[in-house]
Amino acid sequence: MEGSSGSDITLxxxxxxxxxEKARWVFDYKGVPYTSKPVLPGFHFGTIKRLSGQTAxxxxxxxxxxxxxxxxxxxxxxxxxxxxxLFPEDVEARREVDAWISxxxxxxxxxxxxxxxxxLLPKPLFAALFxxxxxxxxxxxxxxxxxxxxxxxxxxxAGASEAAAAEARVVVDRGLTRVGxxxxxxxxxxxxxxxxxxxTAGALFFPLFYPExxxxxxxxxxxxxxxxxxxxxxxxxxxAYIERLYxxxxxxx
Ligand SMILES: N[C@@H](CCC(=O)N[C@@H](CS)C(=O)NCC(=O)O)C(=O)O
Numbered sequence: 001m002e003g004s005s006g007s008d009i010t011l012x013x014x015x016x017x018x019x020x021e022k023a024r025w026v027f028d029y030k031g032v033p034y035t036s037k038p039v040l041p042g043f044h045f046g047t048i049k050r051l052s053g054q055t056a057x058x059x060x061x062x063x064x065x066x067x068x069x070x071x072x073x074x075x076x077x078x079x080x081x082x083x084x085x086l087f088p089e090d091v092e093a094r095r096e097v098d099a100w101i102s103x104x105x106x107x108x109x110x111x112x113x114x115x116x117x118x119x120l121l122p123k124p125l126f127a128a129l130f131x132x133x134x135x136x137x138x139x140x141x142x143x144x145x146x147x148x149x150x151x152x153x154x155x156x157x158a159g160a161s162e163a164a165a166a167e168a169r170v171v172v173d174r175g176l177t178r179v180g181x182x183x184x185x186x187x188x189x190x191x192x193x194x195x196x197x198x199x200t201a202g203a204l205f206f207p208l209f210y211p212e213x214x215x216x217x218x219x220x221x222x223x224x225x226x227x228x229x230x231x232x233x234x235x236x237x238x239x240a241y242i243e244r245l246y247x248x249x250x251x252x253x
Contacts, residue, residue, distance in 0.1 A: 008063050009032065011035070011058060012051065012059045018205075019109060025199050028250070031083075052066050070105070071102075071200075074200070087195065101196060108175045111167075111168035112168075112172050112208070114160050114164060121151045132144075133216065176236055183201075187244065194249050202249070209242055209243060215250065
Protein backbone atom coordinates (compact mmCIF):
# COMPACT_ATOMS: atom_id res chain seq x y z
CA MET A 1 0.00 0.00 0.00
CA GLU A 2 1.34 3.39 -0.91
CA GLY A 3 1.80 6.12 1.60
CA SER A 4 0.18 9.46 1.07
CA SER A 5 2.41 12.19 2.37
CA GLY A 6 1.35 15.55 3.70
CA SER A 7 -1.05 14.13 6.28
CA ASP A 8 -0.35 14.36 10.01
CA ILE A 9 -2.13 11.03 10.45
CA THR A 10 0.04 7.94 10.13
CA LEU A 11 -1.06 4.31 10.05
CA UNK A 12 1.56 1.77 11.14
CA UNK A 13 0.42 -1.49 9.65
CA UNK A 14 1.06 -4.97 8.34
CA UNK A 15 0.13 -5.22 4.66
CA UNK A 16 -2.34 -8.08 4.40
CA UNK A 17 -3.42 -8.44 8.04
CA UNK A 18 -7.15 -8.44 8.63
CA UNK A 19 -7.11 -6.18 11.72
CA UNK A 20 -5.01 -3.76 9.68
CA GLU A 21 -7.46 -4.03 6.79
CA LYS A 22 -10.11 -2.76 9.20
CA ALA A 23 -8.06 0.36 9.81
CA ARG A 24 -7.35 0.90 6.08
CA TRP A 25 -11.03 0.45 5.32
CA VAL A 26 -12.20 3.13 7.76
CA PHE A 27 -9.70 5.65 6.38
CA ASP A 28 -10.75 4.92 2.81
CA TYR A 29 -14.46 4.86 3.61
CA LYS A 30 -14.34 8.19 5.41
CA GLY A 31 -12.01 9.72 2.82
CA VAL A 32 -9.43 10.63 5.49
CA PRO A 33 -5.91 10.96 4.05
CA TYR A 34 -3.11 9.21 5.92
CA THR A 35 0.51 8.27 5.57
CA SER A 36 1.02 4.53 5.45
CA LYS A 37 4.01 3.11 7.32
CA PRO A 38 4.23 -0.61 6.50
CA VAL A 39 6.03 -2.66 9.14
CA LEU A 40 7.04 -6.28 8.73
CA PRO A 41 5.89 -9.01 11.09
CA GLY A 42 8.85 -9.97 13.24
CA PHE A 43 10.57 -6.60 12.75
CA HIS A 44 7.76 -4.50 14.14
CA PHE A 45 8.30 -4.95 17.87
CA GLY A 46 10.60 -1.97 18.59
CA THR A 47 8.72 0.59 16.48
CA ILE A 48 5.25 -0.36 17.65
CA LYS A 49 6.22 -0.79 21.29
CA ARG A 50 7.94 2.59 21.39
CA LEU A 51 4.86 4.23 19.93
CA SER A 52 2.09 2.50 21.81
CA GLY A 53 3.49 0.49 24.72
CA GLN A 54 2.31 -2.79 23.15
CA THR A 55 3.27 -4.67 19.99
CA ALA A 56 0.08 -5.28 17.97
CA UNK A 57 -0.73 -3.41 14.78
CA UNK A 58 -2.59 -1.35 13.61
CA UNK A 59 -1.44 1.77 15.42
CA UNK A 60 -2.35 5.27 14.33
CA UNK A 61 -0.69 8.53 15.26
CA UNK A 62 -2.68 11.76 14.92
CA UNK A 63 -0.26 14.57 15.62
CA UNK A 64 1.07 13.70 19.08
CA UNK A 65 -1.77 11.31 19.94
CA UNK A 66 -1.49 7.55 19.56
CA UNK A 67 -4.42 5.20 19.02
CA UNK A 68 -3.76 1.46 19.19
CA UNK A 69 -6.29 -1.27 18.39
CA UNK A 70 -8.48 -1.50 15.32
CA UNK A 71 -11.78 -0.92 17.13
CA UNK A 72 -10.57 2.32 18.72
CA UNK A 73 -9.09 3.41 15.39
CA UNK A 74 -12.40 2.83 13.58
CA UNK A 75 -14.25 4.87 16.17
CA UNK A 76 -11.67 7.64 16.22
CA UNK A 77 -11.42 8.04 12.45
CA UNK A 78 -15.19 7.82 12.06
CA UNK A 79 -15.50 10.66 14.58
CA UNK A 80 -13.33 12.97 12.48
CA UNK A 81 -16.25 13.76 10.19
CA UNK A 82 -20.03 13.47 10.34
CA UNK A 83 -20.14 12.31 6.73
CA UNK A 84 -20.94 8.61 6.15
CA UNK A 85 -21.32 7.75 9.87
CA LEU A 86 -20.41 4.19 10.83
CA PHE A 87 -22.23 4.12 14.17
CA PRO A 88 -26.00 4.51 14.53
CA GLU A 89 -27.34 7.23 16.83
CA ASP A 90 -30.07 4.98 18.20
CA VAL A 91 -28.85 3.61 21.54
CA GLU A 92 -30.09 0.03 21.06
CA ALA A 93 -28.71 -0.18 17.51
CA ARG A 94 -25.39 1.20 18.75
CA ARG A 95 -25.29 -1.49 21.43
CA GLU A 96 -25.84 -4.14 18.75
CA VAL A 97 -23.04 -2.72 16.59
CA ASP A 98 -20.65 -2.72 19.58
CA ALA A 99 -21.61 -6.32 20.45
CA TRP A 100 -20.90 -7.52 16.88
CA ILE A 101 -17.55 -5.73 16.88
CA SER A 102 -16.47 -7.27 20.21
CA UNK A 103 -17.50 -10.74 19.10
CA UNK A 104 -15.76 -10.45 15.74
CA UNK A 105 -12.57 -8.99 17.26
CA UNK A 106 -12.33 -11.53 20.04
CA UNK A 107 -13.87 -14.72 18.62
CA UNK A 108 -13.27 -14.50 14.85
CA UNK A 109 -10.06 -12.55 14.19
CA UNK A 110 -7.72 -14.97 16.02
CA UNK A 111 -9.03 -18.25 14.51
CA UNK A 112 -9.06 -16.75 11.00
CA UNK A 113 -5.38 -15.85 11.42
CA UNK A 114 -4.49 -19.20 12.96
CA UNK A 115 -6.14 -21.17 10.15
CA UNK A 116 -4.57 -18.95 7.49
CA UNK A 117 -1.09 -19.22 9.01
CA UNK A 118 -1.33 -22.97 9.24
CA UNK A 119 -2.37 -23.12 5.59
CA LEU A 120 0.23 -20.72 4.14
CA LEU A 121 3.28 -20.46 6.39
CA PRO A 122 4.62 -23.97 5.74
CA LYS A 123 5.62 -22.77 2.26
CA PRO A 124 8.27 -20.16 3.16
CA LEU A 125 8.72 -18.69 -0.32
CA PHE A 126 5.06 -17.99 -0.81
CA ALA A 127 4.58 -16.89 2.79
CA ALA A 128 7.43 -14.37 2.54
CA LEU A 129 5.91 -12.98 -0.65
CA PHE A 130 2.53 -12.91 1.01
CA UNK A 131 3.74 -10.68 3.86
CA UNK A 132 5.75 -8.32 1.68
CA UNK A 133 3.29 -7.04 -0.91
CA UNK A 134 3.86 -3.42 0.06
CA UNK A 135 7.61 -3.18 0.67
CA UNK A 136 10.61 -2.61 -1.58
CA UNK A 137 12.09 -5.55 -3.55
CA UNK A 138 15.31 -5.61 -1.48
CA UNK A 139 13.39 -5.82 1.81
CA UNK A 140 11.37 -8.64 0.27
CA UNK A 141 14.56 -10.48 -0.69
CA UNK A 142 15.92 -10.10 2.83
CA UNK A 143 12.64 -11.25 4.34
CA UNK A 144 12.57 -14.26 2.06
CA UNK A 145 16.05 -15.26 3.22
CA UNK A 146 15.12 -15.31 6.89
CA UNK A 147 11.55 -16.55 6.49
CA UNK A 148 12.10 -20.25 7.14
CA UNK A 149 12.99 -19.33 10.76
CA UNK A 150 10.57 -16.45 11.08
CA UNK A 151 7.68 -18.57 9.78
CA UNK A 152 8.16 -20.98 12.67
CA UNK A 153 8.14 -18.10 15.16
CA UNK A 154 4.99 -16.57 13.64
CA UNK A 155 3.16 -19.88 13.59
CA UNK A 156 4.08 -20.51 17.19
CA UNK A 157 2.93 -17.00 18.19
CA ALA A 158 -0.43 -17.62 16.50
CA GLY A 159 -0.73 -20.96 18.29
CA ALA A 160 -0.84 -22.79 14.96
CA SER A 161 -0.76 -26.59 14.69
CA GLU A 162 -2.82 -28.96 12.55
CA ALA A 163 -5.16 -29.75 15.44
CA ALA A 164 -5.58 -26.09 16.44
CA ALA A 165 -6.15 -25.08 12.81
CA ALA A 166 -8.86 -27.74 12.38
CA GLU A 167 -10.66 -26.37 15.44
CA ALA A 168 -10.17 -22.80 14.20
CA ARG A 169 -11.71 -23.66 10.82
CA VAL A 170 -14.83 -24.96 12.57
CA VAL A 171 -15.16 -21.74 14.60
CA VAL A 172 -14.64 -19.62 11.48
CA ASP A 173 -17.13 -21.67 9.48
CA ARG A 174 -19.81 -21.23 12.16
CA GLY A 175 -19.00 -17.55 12.56
CA LEU A 176 -19.36 -16.93 8.85
CA THR A 177 -22.69 -18.75 8.84
CA ARG A 178 -23.80 -16.57 11.74
CA VAL A 179 -23.00 -13.26 10.02
CA GLY A 180 -24.35 -14.46 6.68
CA UNK A 181 -27.65 -15.44 8.33
CA UNK A 182 -27.86 -12.22 10.35
CA UNK A 183 -27.35 -10.12 7.22
CA UNK A 184 -29.66 -12.19 5.02
CA UNK A 185 -32.69 -9.94 5.46
CA UNK A 186 -31.36 -6.44 4.86
CA UNK A 187 -27.82 -7.15 3.66
CA UNK A 188 -26.41 -5.68 6.89
CA UNK A 189 -25.83 -6.87 10.45
CA UNK A 190 -27.67 -4.02 12.19
CA UNK A 191 -30.65 -2.21 10.66
CA UNK A 192 -30.64 -1.66 6.94
CA UNK A 193 -27.43 0.23 6.32
CA UNK A 194 -23.66 -0.26 6.43
CA UNK A 195 -22.17 0.19 9.92
CA UNK A 196 -18.89 -0.46 11.71
CA UNK A 197 -20.23 -3.97 12.45
CA UNK A 198 -20.27 -4.78 8.71
CA UNK A 199 -16.88 -3.13 8.17
CA THR A 200 -15.45 -5.29 10.95
CA ALA A 201 -17.05 -8.46 9.57
CA GLY A 202 -15.83 -7.69 6.05
CA ALA A 203 -12.28 -7.02 7.19
CA LEU A 204 -11.95 -9.95 9.60
CA PHE A 205 -13.38 -12.50 7.16
CA PHE A 206 -11.62 -11.14 4.06
CA PRO A 207 -8.67 -13.59 4.30
CA LEU A 208 -11.05 -16.42 3.43
CA PHE A 209 -11.80 -14.87 0.05
CA TYR A 210 -9.36 -12.08 -0.88
CA PRO A 211 -12.22 -10.44 -2.82
CA GLU A 212 -11.32 -9.40 -6.36
CA UNK A 213 -12.54 -5.88 -5.59
CA UNK A 214 -10.22 -5.32 -2.63
CA UNK A 215 -7.80 -2.46 -3.21
CA UNK A 216 -4.67 -4.10 -1.72
CA UNK A 217 -2.07 -5.96 -3.76
CA UNK A 218 -2.77 -9.66 -3.39
CA UNK A 219 -0.39 -12.52 -4.30
CA UNK A 220 -1.32 -14.61 -7.33
CA UNK A 221 -4.54 -16.40 -6.40
CA UNK A 222 -3.68 -19.34 -8.65
CA UNK A 223 -0.55 -20.27 -6.62
CA UNK A 224 -1.43 -23.85 -5.55
CA UNK A 225 -1.11 -23.32 -1.78
CA UNK A 226 -3.17 -20.11 -1.94
CA UNK A 227 -5.75 -21.63 -4.29
CA UNK A 228 -6.14 -24.60 -1.90
CA UNK A 229 -6.88 -22.20 0.96
CA UNK A 230 -9.34 -20.11 -1.09
CA UNK A 231 -11.14 -23.22 -2.32
CA UNK A 232 -11.83 -24.24 1.30
CA UNK A 233 -14.22 -21.30 1.61
CA UNK A 234 -15.37 -20.66 -1.95
CA UNK A 235 -18.76 -22.35 -1.65
CA UNK A 236 -19.59 -21.14 1.84
CA UNK A 237 -23.07 -19.54 1.93
CA UNK A 238 -21.72 -16.60 3.97
CA UNK A 239 -19.36 -15.61 1.17
CA ALA A 240 -21.93 -13.55 -0.72
CA TYR A 241 -22.34 -11.16 2.22
CA ILE A 242 -18.58 -10.49 2.53
CA GLU A 243 -18.06 -10.13 -1.23
CA ARG A 244 -20.94 -7.67 -1.44
CA LEU A 245 -19.52 -5.54 1.37
CA TYR A 246 -16.31 -5.29 -0.63
CA UNK A 247 -18.05 -4.55 -3.91
CA UNK A 248 -20.39 -1.93 -2.46
CA UNK A 249 -18.52 -0.36 0.46
CA UNK A 250 -14.78 -0.91 0.17
CA UNK A 251 -13.84 2.24 -1.67
CA UNK A 252 -10.35 2.38 -3.15
CA UNK A 253 -8.01 4.88 -1.62
N1 LIG B 1 -7.22 -6.47 19.11
C1 LIG B 1 -6.20 -5.96 18.23
C2 LIG B 1 -5.56 -7.15 17.55
C3 LIG B 1 -4.50 -6.75 16.54
C4 LIG B 1 -3.62 -7.90 16.13
O1 LIG B 1 -3.81 -9.05 16.53
N2 LIG B 1 -2.65 -7.55 15.28
C5 LIG B 1 -1.68 -8.52 14.80
C6 LIG B 1 -1.69 -8.57 13.29
S1 LIG B 1 -3.13 -9.39 12.68
C7 LIG B 1 -0.29 -8.08 15.23
O2 LIG B 1 0.12 -6.98 14.97
N3 LIG B 1 0.44 -9.01 15.85
C8 LIG B 1 1.81 -8.78 16.24
C9 LIG B 1 1.98 -8.58 17.72
O3 LIG B 1 0.99 -8.65 18.47
O4 LIG B 1 3.13 -8.35 18.12
C10 LIG B 1 -6.84 -5.00 17.23
O5 LIG B 1 -8.06 -5.07 17.06
O6 LIG B 1 -6.14 -4.16 16.65
